[in-house]
Amino acid sequence: MMDAKLKQESPPDPARKNAMGLLARATLDELNAAWEALADKPDVHPVRGPETGLVMVRGRIGGGGDPFNLGEATVSRATIRLSTGEIGHGQLLGTDRQRARLAAIFDALAQRDGNSAEVEALLGRVADRLAQEERRKAEETAATRVDFFTMVRGDD
Template structure:
């Protein structure tokens, strides 16, 4: 019985993590349109931020070497509490505090059964855009690919 509950919790955490990843990649336009489309908006109170800061980016050569400090990256984050009690967090690369705030709001809304479907629709929209961008980049890269081949030569 305990294993089933843990598996369910793990699935919920993974689903929320994926949702937060998509919200971090969403554009301000996508987030704003989705927010405007919600009719019964709960009141939103800031808990932290939105604020901008720096994080140290670490890397490994070849994925297996010793870690080293690659440099700093600018990030924005926000934490909000909805009037219904849910707390949401938003973190993203860059300095767009409005995006961080909206990402936090949608993370909180994702935890609400009443708004989950609209947030999942936003997730699907962002995922579709990201997939299309990835396909376009792959096609552009494939167009520049050079296939080298060796012809079998006769024995010398």
């Protein structure tokens, strides 16, 4: 496995990108439970935040054209450093700075050997929940699909 520093300088890292996306959607309960379950809790040093600010959300003209500014969203973010050196970033929609800090911790842990099973377990739980919620919504929407049928008119 690459060391944390090298990994950060590398171009798009699909595994980390995916993990950060899941951490952004983890609930406070999920994050807290995973933290409590950690056998070996690391020392965490704040680097930046946690803090709340705004991100200007952009859309595209016509859906796929040039970008325009749609409006802002609240975002909370945190950057932390583990005593073992790994840097973690957490960033998510909303004003929950506690979640952002925990997300940063798990982002850092994901880069450290030794904790990967616990981090994977958390990511797996979040991914399963999201997939279930998404599936449920898609099914509910599908039930409202119109099944057209054509009426036969005129003489038999």
